[in-house]
Amino acid sequence: MANTKSAKKAARKIEARTEINKSRRSRMRTFIRGVEEALAAGDQALAQAALQKAEPEIMRAAQxxxxxxxTASRKVSRLTQRVKKLSA
Known part of the structure; x- marks a missing residue:
């Protein structure tokens, strides 16, 4: 356990930041899952709409x-390729 006042504060900040990052990562994965489900269903319009919502979330997580x-760019790129492939 942290001994100094500054170390205790740092530990609190890390804990808070970890919670925020977990939330952001979970939100990103939820949006990706939406695209994945639309692709699995074979619905091109729904997949395109889900991708347009997911892309900013993925890039925001990177930012x-x-x-x-x-990693974010790769995820967006691969999802985009799969959505385009569905329309072809």
């Missing part, structure tokens, strides 16, 4: 440091 920016 906030929850996931690396390359």
């Amino acid at each position: 906030k440091g929850v996931v690396p920016s390359n």
Whole structure:
């Protein structure tokens, strides 16, 4: 356990930040799941709409440091490819 006052405060900040990051990561995964489910159903219009909602959430998670920016870009890219493939 932290001994100094500053270390105790740092521990509190880390705990709070961890909760926020968990929430952001969960929100991102929920939006990705929406796209995945639309793709599984084969509904191109629904998949496109879900992707348009998911992309900003994924990029926001990257911007906030929850996931690396390359990871976010890769996820968006792969989802976009799959949605386009569904329409073809």
